[in-house]
Amino acid sequence: MRIGELSRRTGVSVPTIKYYVREGLLPAGELTSPNQASYGETHERRLRLVRALLDVGGLSVAGIREILEAIEDRDRPVHKMLGTAADRVVPRYSEEAGEGVAEARATVAELVDRRGWHTYDDSPAAEALAVALAALTEIGHADFAEVLDAYAGAAEQVAGADLQYVARNVEREELVESVVVGTVLGDAVFAALRRLAHVDASRKVFGMGE
């Protein structure tokens, strides 16, 4: 199809599509004449993925480019590749670690140990968790660590469901795409569900006087 048709199908404007091609988020169309390119279903699917990561996932153009590079890097075994793709969608904290983070890292290490989770050194997820826990402690919510195990149990359930979902997609490229999609959009899904469940739980606890 021509770029105009791709634009109509996806609701993304032609200049934006061209911008994504220039930024490396979308492969260029196949040239059918010196100034006309043809786009296929792969382009359409990729374009929808990019939009979902931008709009719902809240990722940056640079972040998406890194993820797409991980999808296309065929030199790594599947397990490592999935880890790389997942690591790239973890928010990075640029700040130099405050004093509280060192303590929080120990809390995280204990938790990982207690749950019997396999992890690896310099896991960005472990670091992100330590930063969040340190921030909670700084604002007087150190006790939040007491609910960590409830969170961890729920995270295991969600991760199990994610993997079951991902394991259906046998193609390597689809597999990574599923992990990325599941990680980024799964966060959005879970956050929304958690808020819905809050409303229900809060009504039960505080709603008596309504």
Add this chain to the structure above:
Amino acid sequence: MRIGELSRRTGVSVPTIKYYVREGLLPAGELTSPNQASYGETHERRLRLVRALLDVGGLSVAGIREILEAIEDRDRPVHKMLGTAADRVVPRYSEEAGEGVAEARATVAELVDRRGWHTYDDSPAAEALAVALAALTEIGHADFAEVLDAYAGAAEQVAGADLQYVARNVEREELVESVVVGTVLGDAVFAALRRLAHVDASRKVFGMGE
């Protein structure tokens, strides 16, 4: 304490503190002379809250101002106030709803019904969930809806733990602050835990060939 001391204690520069005061994120210090203001523990705590919401929660200055206004609005019953505070930390989607969203809203309504959750009309969380599900469907992951119940069960567990945590804080102001903190930073905590659990689950499923 003087502004310099507040800056030293929190690691936030003096110009940034002044900016937060101008933007309404931090109450002005008490004037002790025409050009000197004194700051107390309330300021320090509020400043740490603002930084946590900015750095870890990824909220905007405008978003934080809205949340702080909700904390200070004493005209609402606790249950409603908590709902308002929580709604304000739900990401808003500006796009006009695509065709997919109407269908996804029905999926969300069925889920809420199936779980027996109390909710309310125009819940931003329900809308956020519908938008995320529609995005998943658009990129070929409509099947993701099949794992929704596993997510919902985990969300109930986390919400239960959150409410238990929140219910300890009996002061009205602290209560809302806990909800905001728990919602925003809790998302960051859960997302990090989910990634850690992914690594473990992925190793079990895909790690055989390492």
